[in-house]
Amino acid sequence: MTAIDPTAHLTAEQIEELGRELDAIRDEVIADRGEKDAAYIRKVISAQRTLELASRGVLLFSIFPPAWVLGTAGLSVAKIMDNMEIGHNILHGQWDWMRDPKIHSTTWEWDHVSPAEQWKHSHNELHHTYTNVIGKDNDLGYGIMRVDEDQKWHPFHLGQPLWNFLNACFFEYGIAAYDLELGKNLHKRRRKNPEFRARAKAVGRKIRKQVLKDYVIHPLLSGPSFLPTLAATFTANLVRNIWTHSVIMCGHFPEGVQVFERRSIKGETRGQWYLRQMMGSANISGSKAMHFMTGNLSHQIEHHLFPDLPSNRYAEVAVKVRALFEKYELEYVTGPLPKQVFSAWHKVVRLSLPNKKPAVKTPDREQELVAA
Amino acid sequence: MTSTALRSRAWKLLEMVTTPLLPSDYLDLVSPLRAGADLRGRIEAVHPETGDAATIVIRPGRGWRGHTAGQYVRIGVDVDGVRLWRAYSLTSPTSRQDGRVTITVKAIPDGKVSNHLVRRAKPGTLIQLDQPTGDFVLPQAKPAKVLYLTAGSGITPVMGMLRDTEFDDVVMVHCAPQPQDVIFRNELHDLVADKKLRLTEVHTDTDGILDIARLDELVPDWAERETWACGPAGLLDAAEEHWAEHGVQERLHTERFRPSIVVTGDGGEVTFSATGKTVDADGATPLLDIGEEAGVLMPSGCRMGICFGCVTPLKAGAVRDLRTGEITEAEPGVLIQTCVSAAAGPCDIER
Numbered sequence: 001m002t003a004i005d006p007t008a009h010l011t012a013e014q015i016e017e018l019g020r021e022l023d024a025i026r027d028e029v030i031a032d033r034g035e036k037d038a039a040y041i042r043k044v045i046s047a048q049r050t051l052e053l054a055s056r057g058v059l060l061f062s063i064f065p066p067a068w069v070l071g072t073a074g075l076s077v078a079k080i081m082d083n084m085e086i087g088h089n090i091l092h093g094q095w096d097w098m099r100d101p102k103i104h105s106t107t108w109e110w111d112h113v114s115p116a117e118q119w120k121h122s123h124n125e126l127h128h129t130y131t132n133v134i135g136k137d138n139d140l141g142y143g144i145m146r147v148d149e150d151q152k153w154h155p156f157h158l159g160q161p162l163w164n165f166l167n168a169c170f171f172e173y174g175i176a177a178y179d180l181e182l183g184k185n186l187h188k189r190r191r192k193n194p195e196f197r198a199r200a201k202a203v204g205r206k207i208r209k210q211v212l213k214d215y216v217i218h219p220l221l222s223g224p225s226f227l228p229t230l231a232a233t234f235t236a237n238l239v240r241n242i243w244t245h246s247v248i249m250c251g252h253f254p255e256g257v258q259v260f261e262r263r264s265i266k267g268e269t270r271g272q273w274y275l276r277q278m279m280g281s282a283n284i285s286g287s288k289a290m291h292f293m294t295g296n297l298s299h300q301i302e303h304h305l306f307p308d309l310p311s312n313r314y315a316e317v318a319v320k321v322r323a324l325f326e327k328y329e330l331e332y333v334t335g336p337l338p339k340q341v342f343s344a345w346h347k348v349v350r351l352s353l354p355n356k357k358p359a360v361k362t363p364d365r366e367q368e369l370v371a372a
Numbered sequence: 373m374t375s376t377a378l379r380s381r382a383w384k385l386l387e388m389v390t391t392p393l394l395p396s397d398y399l400d401l402v403s404p405l406r407a408g409a410d411l412r413g414r415i416e417a418v419h420p421e422t423g424d425a426a427t428i429v430i431r432p433g434r435g436w437r438g439h440t441a442g443q444y445v446r447i448g449v450d451v452d453g454v455r456l457w458r459a460y461s462l463t464s465p466t467s468r469q470d471g472r473v474t475i476t477v478k479a480i481p482d483g484k485v486s487n488h489l490v491r492r493a494k495p496g497t498l499i500q501l502d503q504p505t506g507d508f509v510l511p512q513a514k515p516a517k518v519l520y521l522t523a524g525s526g527i528t529p530v531m532g533m534l535r536d537t538e539f540d541d542v543v544m545v546h547c548a549p550q551p552q553d554v555i556f557r558n559e560l561h562d563l564v565a566d567k568k569l570r571l572t573e574v575h576t577d578t579d580g581i582l583d584i585a586r587l588d589e590l591v592p593d594w595a596e597r598e599t600w601a602c603g604p605a606g607l608l609d610a611a612e613e614h615w616a617e618h619g620v621q622e623r624l625h626t627e628r629f630r631p632s633i634v635v636t637g638d639g640g641e642v643t644f645s646a647t648g649k650t651v652d653a654d655g656a657t658p659l660l661d662i663g664e665e666a667g668v669l670m671p672s673g674c675r676m677g678i679c680f681g682c683v684t685p686l687k688a689g690a691v692r693d694l695r696t697g698e699i700t701e702a703e704p705g706v707l708i709q710t711c712v713s714a715a716a717g718p719c720d721i722e723r
Binding site: 023027030033034035036037038039046049050053092093096097098099100101102104105106109110111120121124125128129206209210212213217218221273307308 | 385388389390391392393397398401450452453454455456673674676677678679680681683695696705706707
């Protein structure tokens with residue numbers, strides 16, 4: 001919805017051709033998907049479980065500072081793995097093709113206070129279908145922030161750097177509230193809606209279980225290490241929350257990412273849908289370890305094009321996708337994590353203040369320009 | 373407090389420790405065959421039987437309840453990363469002392485699981501198991517005379533019986549294309565040498581397919597025998613007709629490996645079995661739309677195949693993925709995305 005449409009140079013035929021080329025990339029991976037991929041996710045799952053178990057074990061002795069540091073670090077990484085490379089991707093149905101009922105989007109539950117079922121609705125269905133469409137995709141600012149010039153400014157937005165920081169610290173609760181559409185549902189009449197009440201109850205149950213585990217049971221098991229274990233789990237949750245929040249902010253908020261008007265998606269073709277995903281997402285560049293720890297959401301563009309392809313394939317897909325960006329002269333927004341996080345935060349701060357309308361957008365020099 | 377109550381409390385506590393996972397998710401990492409785990413087995417050896425058949429030696433998990441000779445077991449094997457379930461007859465005697473069981477598998481052309489098991493399965497591999505089942509079994513009271521009528525891999529449940537129970541008077545008529553295609557041939561001939569079995573091999577490549585009327589000549593007293601028959605549908609159909617004609621159908625026991633063949637085509641009759649609705653569908657309309665039009669409450673989401681909000685069990689038949697053209701056939705546990713799948717022949721959607 002920027003003043004300069006970065007896709008204006010493409011004809012309708014070109015956009016459909018682009019769609020066909022992307023379909024071909026998808027088909028290639030599906031035809032080749034097999035034993036190695038299955039072995040990969042199984043290995044990641046057992047590594048995560050082993051790491052979590054070992055870290056919790058070490059934390060039983062967290063009264064000793066080295067044990068505290070080691071256990072906290074291990075648990076933080078285990079929680080990140082659970083949410084990112086494992087949970088997020090399994091819940092997308094990326095591994096459903098294995099037909100293993102234990103690694104399936106319909107049965108998986110994650111270490112997160114938002115029940116998998118509710119998250120799948122708000123994330124897979126609403127966000128992925130209506131990516132970056134103002135008024136349809138609530139991921140744009142999560143309903144508490146203004147992240148595009150064309151969104152209406154309100155004095156409430158003055159505080160958005162603070163809201164965003166608090167959201168980062170307690171991100172899993174933010175997501176749970178978001179999945180419940182809490183803001184909208186807290187009105188008196190809606191609060192009584194039985195469907196909402198059932199969902200709120202499910203969240204309550206999940207929160208209770210998670211809190212009991214992290215802040216009561218495990219500290220109690222640690223006996224004299226009660227308080228250090230409590231602090232360790234709190235820290236691990238905090239680290240996981242800030243990390244996932246940062247990664248997710250980099251997916252759609254950095255400068256250079258486009259947002260779309262509601263009416264722009266009416267009668268959208270397959271090619272146009274693909275194009276919107278391409279222009280509405282941003283990547284994080286970095287090492288293999290970096291991609292792994294972000295659950296391959298560093299390949300956000302590829303993930304949005306093919307949300308159901310196994311995450312371990314995004315890296316190879318990215319090479320081909322990037323070539324298409326070049327071929328069609330489109331901007332592939334990517335950069336290292338600190339730069340992307342800074343860019344996203346910069347936007348949050350900038351848009352906390354009102355801007356003149358219409359905003360004339362100039363190409364952002366901070367971004368790595370692949371095209372041009 | 374009783375020990376059961378105590379144990380269930382302890383288990384509840386353990387569940388709180390491991391939430392949102394279950395304690396079993398962790399225990400499975402170290403002891404997948406333990407008592408209380410989902411039933412699994414470990415392949416311990418693969419012995420070739422013929423050019424295209426092999427016996428798989430399986431150590432079942434502690435929850436295995438044992439089988440009766442002639443029964444089959446469903447196994448879930450990961451082939452190219454995809455879990456596929458098939459049923460195979462157990463060929464080991466029930467008296468086997470080492471706790472292992474065997475199935476004998478013949479690789480059928482294009483058979484994903486059978487070819488995998490015969491040619492690629494490796495010792496050490498974990499597979500999923502169901503408890504053994506099937507009523508193609510011997511009676512409690514020993515019949516005086518027995519006839520086993522088998523063809524091809526139809527010999528497998530019968531071999532389980534032969535190895536399990538000795539009878540005074542046993543005749544077997546077995547059909548296979550050539551002598552080298554006869555599974556368990558050496559063992560059968562050993563039984564013949566020990567006078568424990570009278571065997572007639574019909575080699576269909578040279579003798580042609582067995583004409584059921586030839587039984588009068590091969591086994592003159594066939595009608596007096598308690599008969600167990602297993603093989604292709606043609607043989608079993610002929611046998612059932614033949615036994616019925618002579619009024620001795622109660623002496624014939626048959627086992628069919630594939631009761632129904634999936635018919636694939638373009639569109640077909642779609643049954644929504646939970647709702648009891650049946651409608652015609654073409655090969656291009658998503659089953660989600662077909663169901664909704666028929667007034668079936670269908671789960672739905674993005675309607676473009678990305679959110680997996682519409683997955684529903686496919687109970688029978690086949691569907692085609694509208695994006696890739698790939699055909700998915702019904703098997704236990706198979707879920708399909710109704711928003712991007714169309715009927716590829718008659719099918720049954722559990723809604």
